Amino acid sequence: MRGPRPEDFDTNAGHPTPTFPAGGSRKKGMGVRTWLVLCSSGKEQATEAGKHTIMRRTGLPARDLRILDPLLSYPSTVLGRERAIVINLEHIKAIITGQEVLILNSKDPSVAPFIEELQRRIRCHHHATKPQEGVNTEGAAQGEAGTSQLSGEEARKDKKQSLGNQDGSKVLPFEFVALEACLEAAITSLESEAVRLELEAHPALDKLTIKINTLNLERVRQIKSRLVAITGRVQKVRDELEKLLNDDEDMAEMYLTDKLAQKQLENSTASSTSDTVVVDLPEGDEDDRHVADYFEHATLVSSESCHRGSDAHNLLMRAHSALSRNSRGTSSTRSGMTNKLNVQELEMLLEAYFVQIDGILNKLSTLTEYVDDTEDYINIMLDDKQNNLLQMGVMLTTAGLVMSLFIAVAGVFGMNINIELFNDEVAGPGKFMWTVVGGTAGSLFLYFGAIGWYKHSRLLE
Incomplete structure (x- = not known):
């Protein structure tokens, strides 16, 4: 690597000081951007945060944040991560967590209608789930001792029952409400652009078939360029949705609310069982009901056989090893069944927009065929x-x-x-x-x- 030249140093001072390009300070400040944060209640707040702050807040790696960089040209992408969903669809650049939505280009005039619609949907979702949350809180206060013994499956059922209106209709989780708003805004924008292009294309092509001149040829050339560009964008969104629909694991990663509920359940169960026996549990054990049963049985046997200290210790170790094997198999089976059931909910949501974007692509394909037929006709003439x-x-x-x-x-x-x-x-x-x-x-x-x-x-x- 070439070192600095002598003329790159300022020798006016006592010691030579290397001079850097003027854009260095500007690039250093480019990491701090303005984000619009919409919380689960619908309130908005504009905040300036750097890349590392967003990484700590959402748990995303740096390569996922580069997808949202407006200075870089990335295709449409929908990524599901452990704590967040990354959305890069057309003009929509957002990060969805289990409790808030972070929008990058909130000052863009084309994003303003999307923000209003997203805020309206979040408020409706908040009002729909707030009464149920109040009822669940009162029930939890009355039966705090009983809820500590619920299994993971029962807790997830209670969580799903809380996501419902008073009339019994199903309410989507917060992350799916935000995801649906992003998909609808992006697909609606593509559809309106496709319809506008179609309205401009047919008269221009008809004029070209009647009279071939430079003006009509230039107009058709511009329309064809726009048609190729929008077809590529629509095809990318369609491929991204198809990729998600074909991979159940990627869809399961998007259930952020269930992950938060499962984490809270594990923390509460771990704190309740720690009062009885203090043992380091291996990672990945999700069936805490078996934990309580095994350790309760081990405690009873050890109290009855207190004069056999070594036998009680051996029994406790055998119970822990059996717990590890049994809990690991049971948790994986139940987790697979739950993910399969939950994925169907997200799959129905994605399929609806997949059908819509596929219809737009078919419409553009029809328009492309019409342009090709017109070109063939012009060539024949x-x-x-x-x-x-x-x-x-x-x-x-x-x-x-x-x-x-x-x-x-x-x-x-x-x-x-x-x-x-x-x-x-x-x-x-x-x-x-x-x-x-x-x-x-x-x-x-x-x-x-x-x-x-x-x-x-x-x-x-």
Whole structure:
């Protein structure tokens, strides 16, 4: 690597100081951006945060944040991570967590309608789940001792029952409400652009078929360029949704509310069981009900056989090993069944927008076929005109050849020779006229004979 040159240093001071480009300070400050934060209650707050702050807040790696960088050109992407969902769809650049939504380009005029719609949906979701949360809180206060013994499956059922309206209708989790708003805004934008392009394309193509000129050709060229660009964007969104629908694990990663509820359940159960026996549990054990049963059994046996200290210790170790095997298998089975059931909910949401984006792509494909058909028609017309020009060229060339023969005869008669035809007393003007008329008739006969032979040979139509 080349070191700094001597002219890169400022020698006016006591010690040489390297001078850096003027844009260095600007690049250093580019990491801090303005984010619009929408909490689960619908309140908004604009905050300035750097890359590392967002990483700590959402748990996302740096490579996922680069997807949202407006200075970089990344295609449409939907990523599900452990604590957040990254959305990069058209003009929508957001991060969805289990409790809030962070929007990057909130000052963009095209994003303002999306923010209003998202805020309205979040408030509706908050009002729909707030009464149920109040009821669940009162029930939890009355039966605090009983709820500590609930299994993971029962707790998830209570969580799902809380996500419902008073009339019994299902309410989506917070992250799915925000995800649905992002998908609808992006797909609606693409659909409106596709409809506008279709309305402009048909009249321009019809004018081109009627009259081929430079203005109409330039207009169709611009429309085709826009059509190729929007088709690529729609195809990318469709591929991203199809990729999510084909991978259940990616969809399971997007259940942020269930992850938060499961984490709270594990923390509460761990704190309740720690009062009885203090043992380091291995990671991945999710069935805490078996934990209480095994350790309660081990405690009873050890109290009855207190005079056998070594036997009680061995029994406790065997119970812990059996717990590890049994709990690991049971938790994996129940987790798989729960994810399968939960994924169906997200799958239905994604399929609805997949069908919509697929319809937009079909519409653009139809428009592309119409443009291609128009191009084929224009090429056929141009080929026909070119054929007509070639036929006219053949006829003119033949006429020129016949005229050159007549001119050759006139040149022969123009030579300075003495013959009786040039003697007025012998030939007279009558023979001269017969010579001119005969040469003209012979030329016409040769011309029409050549044209007839061309048509007989199918060289001319």
